[in-house]
Amino acid sequence: MIAKHEAVLAALLVAAVLAAAAVSPWLIFILTIATAKGIAVLGILLLLRAGQVSFGHALFVAFSAYTVAFLAPVLNDVALLLPLGALAAMALGLVVGAFVVRYREIFFGMLNLALSMVFYSLLEKLYTITHGTDGIRVSLPRFFGMALERHAYEWAVLVTALVLAVACAVFARIYLASPMGQGLSAIKTREARLEFMGVSARLVLLSAYVISALMAGMAGAIIAMTSRHVTPHLGYWTASGELVFIAILGGAGGVIGPFLGAIAFELVRVYAAASFADAWQLILGTTLLLVIMFARGGLWGLVLKLTGRRA
Amino acid sequence: MSGVLLSAKGLRLAFGGVKAADGIDLDVMEGEFLAIIGPNGAGKTTFINMSTGYLKPQGGEISFAGERILGLSPRAIVRKGVGRSFQLPQLFTEHTVLENAALAVASREGFFSALTPLLRPRWREEAMELLERFGLTGIAHTRADALNEGARKLADIAMAVALKPRLLLMDEPTSGVAASEKMAIVERLATVLRDARVTAVFVEHDMEVVGRFADRVAVWSQGRIAALGTPDHILNDPDVRREVIGIETGGSHAAA
Incomplete structure (x- = not known):
């Protein structure tokens, strides 16, 4: 029953995003970025199921975004840039994951942070290649062979992001219900038992890690093609912290939570920054504090409570 | 012997x-x-x-x-x-007894093979049959952390x-x-x-x-x-x- 309930809520959320974008076109940019971040946070959620928090997943967002920026001059089409950026992040996730899944808890989190900061430093220091903190501009890509004018292009990317978000949420739900997904909670509670069942806990975690890198890569590619300007800040530790922040805000109990969290985060940030320029971080921090204190299940938990459902 | x-x-x-x-x-x-x-x-x-x-x-x-x-x-x-x-x-304390048994069954045959639900009919039936042999069907849907010793x-x-x-x-x-x-x-x-x-x-x-x-x-x-x-x-x-x-x-x- 919860699946049907989730499907209805997901459909309502997608409709609300499209309606908001239609009514206020200036929101298209914000909602596209929010949807992209929601996809990245969905990957974080998979790792949270295993009790592991990554403080370095902006690495994959930035890696994909820079892949898009480097490839754009020669392959300037969303249909090519998006999959190539995402696959590049997934490949990096496989390499990094093979190393970090040997560690747990704080070591896992900090190793991810350290590796993301190494990449951030490279982006910043290798000026001749990356243009340092100036970043790289991405010219307006074609959309599946079509040269769209800017407004139509922004709509096309938003719809693409929403389609990917729904596909990723459906996949994550199926994955979490499978033995592999259930194995993630098993890692959190009795990892040794998995080994004595003939199952490699590292392989279970690695599979989730690679999927999470792929999702972060999709997010990075969408962000690069939306903002059309990539800078090292995409890989900075605060960007990774933001993803964890959104995961807690949205709630880790369901696959819609990351998207609720991301949309709420971006909207609060935009409106708070516009209304209280010097205090938007205070407002965001207070929001998170309230969620942690009074709604442990995050926004998704609140939605379930309000609609009389249990996770 | x-x-x-x-x-x-x-x-x-x-x-x-x-x-x-x-x-x-x-x-x-x-x-x-x-x-x-x-x-x-x-x-x-x-x-x-x-x-x-x-x-x-x-x-x-x-x-x-x-x-x-x-x-x-x-x-x-x-x-x-x-x-x-x-x-x-x-x-696995976050899982029910049935899910624990099903995870063990699944681990024997294709834990990594497919994105099929843990409680798909074949695994569920085998897990239930196993629990029946052990006299645990009455608590199949109880979380493992709520069981007596x-x-x-x-x-x-x-x-x-x-x-x-x-x-x-x-x-x-x-x-x-x-x-x-x-x-x-x-x-x-x-x-x-x-x-x-x-x-x-x-x-x-x-x-x-x-x-x-x-x-x-x-x-x-x-x-x-x-x-x-x-x-x-x-x-x-x-x-x-x-x-x-x-x-x-x-x-x-x-x-x-």
């Missing part, structure tokens, strides 16, 4: 100055129930840990079904047919049996279980294992359980096997009764 299933030769392992295994030689015969008794710290659990790859002995050899398993990982040893259960049940022990063993092992090593399967339900649990367990033709080695402190269910008994003392024989022979040995069971005369009693 037929040939040797598990064979340990000259196993040695010391933790600092404490010899947990000091030249263990033991052959476990296919089809038998072998009980391991002895005081705490004698090295009984160490033997199970070495046989399942959790600890690596400093010397000696271990083979299973004629194949050397020394140095293999617990995963590899499990896949060869050696299962184990734990003194402290190792259940007896149910936790049985569920823990059921997960090991789900892997269809040829040899099952059980570390104190009745410890912590209420005296009133102990014999019923062991009776059910013995029936399941004999029906599934599983050879069993179990560490046990209750001599009544040992006398009733073991085919042979090995007495552990300071990392060595002090005596090995039938329950009648071992449990009536004056030295064993004094040193292990802790009584000078009379019938068999549960050790502390």
